[in-house]
Amino acid sequence: MRAIFDARLVNEPFGDPGVYVDFRFERRALLFDLGDNAALPPRKLLRLTHVFVSHTHMDHFIGFDRLVRICVGRHAGIRLFGPPGFVDQVERRLAAYTWDRVDRYDVELVLDVTEIDDAGDTRSARFRTKTGFAREPLAAGHAQDGVLVDEASFRVRCALLDHRTPCLGFAVEEKTHVNVWKNRLVDMGLKVGPWVGELKAAALAGAPDEQPVRAWWREGDGVHERVLAFGELRHALESVLGQRLCYVTDVAFHEANVARITALARDADLLFIESVFLDADIAHAAQKQHLTARQAGTIARLAGARNVVPFHFSPRYSEREAALRAELETAFRGGAAHNPQVAHGVAVDPGGLMEVKHPPGPGQ
Numbered sequence: 001m002r003a004i005f006d007a008r009l010v011n012e013p014f015g016d017p018g019v020y021v022d023f024r025f026e027r028r029a030l031l032f033d034l035g036d037n038a039a040l041p042p043r044k045l046l047r048l049t050h051v052f053v054s055h056t057h058m059d060h061f062i063g064f065d066r067l068v069r070i071c072v073g074r075h076a077g078i079r080l081f082g083p084p085g086f087v088d089q090v091e092r093r094l095a096a097y098t099w100d101r102v103d104r105y106d107v108e109l110v111l112d113v114t115e116i117d118d119a120g121d122t123r124s125a126r127f128r129t130k131t132g133f134a135r136e137p138l139a140a141g142h143a144q145d146g147v148l149v150d151e152a153s154f155r156v157r158c159a160l161l162d163h164r165t166p167c168l169g170f171a172v173e174e175k176t177h178v179n180v181w182k183n184r185l186v187d188m189g190l191k192v193g194p195w196v197g198e199l200k201a202a203a204l205a206g207a208p209d210e211q212p213v214r215a216w217w218r219e220g221d222g223v224h225e226r227v228l229a230f231g232e233l234r235h236a237l238e239s240v241l242g243q244r245l246c247y248v249t250d251v252a253f254h255e256a257n258v259a260r261i262t263a264l265a266r267d268a269d270l271l272f273i274e275s276v277f278l279d280a281d282i283a284h285a286a287q288k289q290h291l292t293a294r295q296a297g298t299i300a301r302l303a304g305a306r307n308v309v310p311f312h313f314s315p316r317y318s319e320r321e322a323a324l325r326a327e328l329e330t331a332f333r334g335g336a337a338h339n340p341q342v343a344h345g346v347a348v349d350p351g352g353l354m355e356v357k358h359p360p361g362p363g364q
Helices: 064-071 086-095 182-187 195-204 230-236 255-264 279-288 293-303 321-332
Strands: 005-009 019-023 029-032 048-052 077-082 110-116 121-128 135-142 147-150 154-162 166-174 177-180 212-219 222-229 237-240 244-248 270-274 308-311 341-343 346-348 354-356
Touching (some): 005 270, 048 154, 064 086, 077 086, 086 110, 086 121, 154 255, 166 255, 182 230, 195 230, 195 237, 222 230, 244 255, 255 293, 270 293, 279 293, 293 321, 308 321
Parallel strands (some): 029 048, 048 077, 077 110, 244 270, 270 308
Antiparallel strands (some): 005 019, 019 029, 110 121, 121 135, 147 154, 154 166, 166 244, 177 237
16 A cells, blocks of 8 residues: 655755645645745645644745635635744734635635644644634643644654754654455455445454454445454454654754754654755854755664655755765765764764764754
């Protein structure tokens, strides 16, 4: 069975950061960051159920206005998540416009906005077209282990990172799913039907072997039915671990960030990670609190990511894209250097081990 996610960069790697995650078997999508999103047609924005904003620097948030403009009167609701202060910033953004006509639309747009702090505590508010996007406070909460969304088929976690301003990294995880071997059902004289979904749900819930399962299907003019014990059907099922994606951008390279990113991206099938500068410009990268391509590749290797997609390239390398990609790939594959090199408080050796050298505090 294919993974449910189809994840792609919103823009080319020199453009504004963002990843669009479409669901192959559902009419929904997720968006990570709200920079320039002109590359996304309205139909794709109208699929969104959740938007996750790393921080509100302009290249990560300027697309909020276009999202709202397209969704007003056409979309029932979106949940948005961001770092500390995010709810106030959304409120001020909405307050910059006059909404004297939006209450007339048949479809009410509801924006539920949540921010999370370094303790995992959340603060939320609702903004609706029926009230001209007046702020309605929602109950405070807590994101245990950084979990922002936990639905039947997927989960989204976050980690608060340092970019001189708080910045969120995100991981989206497809939950374990169950494949059904149809030929094995046929060998038992069974045919697939709506009952197969119930069989999968029972497997995911850890059903005991003696639990009865009603197998039924329509054939010709009649309904065929058999009741079997779950244990009799177990050999026709296969549990498969889901896909894990991670999105990390706008972070300084120091001990705390590296530890949090590697924990968030551990064994990710696909890691989207910024690779802004070449390592020759490491001092400039430290000043800007961005990653070099080598640092990004090293983090991906330390996390055990299976595949890595670099983005957020600095325009100074518009003619040197291949160099950025090569530097990341070399570090990712483990051939970064022959001697340890201290990079903004972190030394990385050729074997991938990390030694902290007087790490700076947050924001330094």
